Amino acid sequence: MAQDYDDFAKNLGIDVEGTDGQLQNRDKFKNWLIKEPASWLLIFDNVDNLASIKPFWPSAGHGSVIVTTRNPEVITSLVQKSIHLQPFSEGEGAKYFLSRLSDPSSQDEILAIVIAKKPGGLPIALSHVAGFIEATSCTFEELLDMYSYRADPEMVDYDSSEITFDYEGSYATLWKVSFESLGKEAKELLEMVALLDPDSIPESLFRDESKAIDEEPRLSIEAANYRKAVSQLRRQALVAKDVRLRTLSIHRLVQEAITRDWETSKLQSVFNAVSQRVSVFPKTDGWGFYIERLGRMCEPPLERSVDFAEVLSHCAWYLYEQGQIDGALGILLLARDTCKSVLGDQPHLVTAHVYNNLSAMYMFQGERQQCADTSLLVCTIREQLLGPEHVDLAQALANYAADLNALDQLEDADNIYKRALRIHELPQNSNTQPELLGQLLSNAGRCWARMGRYAEAEKALNRAIALRRQSLGVHNATAISYYGLGNTVLAQGHLDAAMGYHQVCLDMRRELKITTYWLGVSCHKLAVLHHRKGQGVLAVDTRRAQNDIAVALLREAIASFKRAESEPGLLARSLFRLSALLLEDGGDSEDGYIIQESRQLYDEATQALGDSFPETPTEPDYEELVQFDHR
Numbered sequence: 277m278a279q280d281y282d283d284f285a286k287n288l289g290i291d292v293e294g295t296d297g298q299l300q301n302r303d304k305f306k307n308w309l310i311k312e313p314a315s316w317l318l319i320f321d322n323v324d325n326l327a328s329i330k331p332f333w334p335s336a337g338h339g340s341v342i343v344t345t346r347n348p349e350v351i352t353s354l355v356q357k358s359i360h361l362q363p364f365s366e367g368e369g370a371k372y373f374l375s376r377l378s379d380p381s382s383q384d385e386i387l388a389i390v391i392a393k394k395p396g397g398l399p400i401a402l403s404h405v406a407g408f409i410e411a412t413s414c415t416f417e418e419l420l421d422m423y424s425y426r427a428d429p430e431m432v433d434y435d436s437s438e439i440t441f442d443y444e445g446s447y448a449t450l451w452k453v454s455f456e457s458l459g460k461e462a463k464e465l466l467e468m469v470a471l472l473d474p475d476s477i478p479e480s481l482f483r484d485e486s487k488a489i490d491e492e493p494r495l496s497i498e499a500a501n502y503r504k505a506v507s508q509l510r511r512q513a514l515v516a517k518d519v520r521l522r523t524l525s526i527h528r529l530v531q532e533a534i535t536r537d538w539e540t541s542k543l544q545s546v547f548n549a550v551s552q553r554v555s556v557f558p559k560t561d562g563w564g565f566y567i568e569r570l571g572r573m574c575e576p577p578l579e580r581s582v583d584f585a586e587v588l589s590h591c592a593w594y595l596y597e598q599g600q601i602d603g604a605l606g607i608l609l610l611a612r613d614t615c616k617s618v619l620g621d622q623p624h625l626v627t628a629h630v631y632n633n634l635s636a637m638y639m640f641q642g643e644r645q646q647c648a649d650t651s652l653l654v655c656t657i658r659e660q661l662l663g664p665e666h667v668d669l670a671q672a673l674a675n676y677a678a679d680l681n682a683l684d685q686l687e688d689a690d691n692i693y694k695r696a697l698r699i700h701e702l703p704q705n706s707n708t709q710p711e712l713l714g715q716l717l718s719n720a721g722r723c724w725a726r727m728g729r730y731a732e733a734e735k736a737l738n739r740a741i742a743l744r745r746q747s748l749g750v751h752n753a754t755a756i757s758y759y760g761l762g763n764t765v766l767a768q769g770h771l772d773a774a775m776g777y778h779q780v781c782l783d784m785r786r787e788l789k790i791t792t793y794w795l796g797v798s799c800h801k802l803a804v805l806h807h808r809k810g811q812g813v814l815a816v817d818t819r820r821a822q823n824d825i826a827v828a829l830l831r832e833a834i835a836s837f838k839r840a841e842s843e844p845g846l847l848a849r850s851l852f853r854l855s856a857l858l859l860e861d862g863g864d865s866e867d868g869y870i871i872q873e874s875r876q877l878y879d880e881a882t883q884a885l886g887d888s889f890p891e892t893p894t895e896p897d898y899e900e901l902v903q904f905d906h907r
Contacts, residue, residue, distance in 0.1 A: 278298055278299075279298075284305045285305045288305070291304070306334050315340070317340050318334070318340070319343075321344050363398050364399065369393065370389040370392040372399060373402045387420065403513055408513075411511040454514065455534065459504070462509055464549075466515070468550045471535070471547060475525050477524045481553055580617065582614070583626075585626055586630075588608070588610055588630075589630045592604040593633050597792075605637045612631070615627045625657070625661060628653075628657040628661075631653050634650055645683065647679050648676065654675070655669065655673055670697075670712070674715060674720075676692055677690075677720070677723065680692065681723045686723060686726060693716070693719070700712075710746050711753065717743070721735075725763065741761065755784040759798065759801070762775075771812075775802065778805060779802060782798040782799065782802055792836075793837055796832070796834070796850065803826040803853065804853070833850040
């Protein structure tokens with residue numbers, strides 16, 4: 277949808293270029309919809325959830341919006357009028373069915389009505405039937421013979437005029453008939469696709485022969501056979517292919533029809549085949565979501581392995597780094613349950629890995645005590661299995677100390693950091709990955725700065741930056757250390773130096789094209805510093821120039837928080853900062869709307885936080901809206 281809105285803006289000649297161009301073009305096209313005097317029609321097709329279309333929904337205008345969805349919650353939340361679409365009548369179904377054939381005149385229209393009735397008048401089923409006939413050149417009579425031979429009596433006698441019906445079962449037989457005509461490679465490919473997220477499955481998951489594990493035959497579809505298999509599946513309308521994105525998609529009902537009669541042994545076999553492929557597949561956007569579906573298919577008594585739990589945990593962390601928190605949390609909970617079902621109470625390093633990542637999710641949700649408790653559990657498991665001097669224990673201790681820091685238990689955090697540093701300094705750990713020590717020093721430095729030990733903090737943070745630049749280069753972890761160093765020198769009254777470090781942090785995140793809340797955090801911080809610098813000068817032009825920079829940065833921060841999952845206080849804080857700054861500079865009608873929006877969003881944020889906000893806020897009042905790391 278973001279790409280579509282970007283294209284709409286370009287076609288209208290209202291687009292802008294730049295790092296944030298797509299987001300701005302989305303808003304420009306929405307504004308065009310609101311202001312355009314002519315009528316227009318906007319269609320959101322196949323919407324699964326409200327959150328996916330909310331950022332694209334025009335708040336007003338002279339047009340109409342159509343939403344197609346199978347989710348009734350979408351209907352009740354947004355639209356003024358809804359229509360429950362019923363299946364085709366017999367006549368409508370026959371007409372549609374015949375329109376899908378290359379030579380409909382050669383077939384019997386009466387038999388077409390009989391065929392249209394079999395799958396209950398469902399368009400997707402009729403489209404598939406037509407694709408099957410075109411691919412196999414069978415006659416209507418032959419198709420009906422095959423269907424009658426395999427169909428259950430209640431499917432044959434089904435009355436499509438009923439409001440409720442067996443949406444999958446009414447034409448599952450048709451999928452089976454088509455499935456039985458497939459070649460070996462096409463069948464195996466379809467079986468694997470049936471377990472994955474239906475909407476965007478990377479073809480490279482099946483085509484990269486170098487990724488095969490244990491010489492498993494199901495993982496080695498040769499390129500020529502793969503093309504042949506996909507072609508056969510597309511001809512029979514079983515899958516669709518996006519040539520530009522190099523992905524496959526499959527209708528959810530087709531997936532249900534394929535898997536509904538599988539025995540546990542069959543499901544286990546296909547699940548194992550797909551799990552092996554996923555475990556070596558490179559991380560890409562959407563990685564977690566088709567894995568999440570794969571995991572949700574695995575209800576007892578299907579066996580899930582500890583190795584699969586580890587795949588899920590890595591996948592969830594990738595999604596967390598991309599700001600896809602809900603998807604990450606769902607996958608981690610699945611990984612946790614997998615470990616429990618396989619291992620019980622037995623300690624295992626994969627379990628520690630899962631809980632380590634889960635603690636980060638709790639911190640993001642503001643569950644700081646639960647986060648600390650989970651991190652302590654990681655420490656306990658790793659010390660039990662690896663011993664008291666292992667570098668992985670030091671990493672777990674560093675995370676636990678960071679959680680204590682967030683709980684304002686600074687003395688305890690300090691002691692844990694010191695223990696972790698002692699482990700790193702042991703001779704056997706001299707070849708530790710620089711990033712692990714860099715993470716420890718970065719977190720410890722921020723804690724020591726809060727304790728007023730600025731010299732120690734600066735030394736630790738500068739060393740962390742050197743290590744992270746060496747091991748990671750331009751990376752968000754490196755940016756986090758610059759952020760901490762900027763705050764440390766600011767606490768000592770060095771405003772210009774702080775602005776310099778925070779500018780490096782922001783430039784790094786822009787270079788990385790980070791689209792998560794981290795970009796907004798940097799924009800907000802630097803905006804506050806520019807405003808503070810402007811307050812300290814007498815020249816009106818200089819002060820206004822600083823405020824203009826602050827306004828632009830706050831707008832960028834707000835855009836970042838709106839497009840990515842983030843704690844509600846982040847957006848509210850930036851909106852109130854911007855509204856106050858605009859009032860200070862005079863504002864205009866458009867900014868008045870922003871002020872009103874900021875109050876509404878802030879009310880939601882304070883309600884979620886369970887706290888109120890002063891009428892005349894101070895600097896600490898603003899900062900208390902968000903966790904320590906984002907101040």
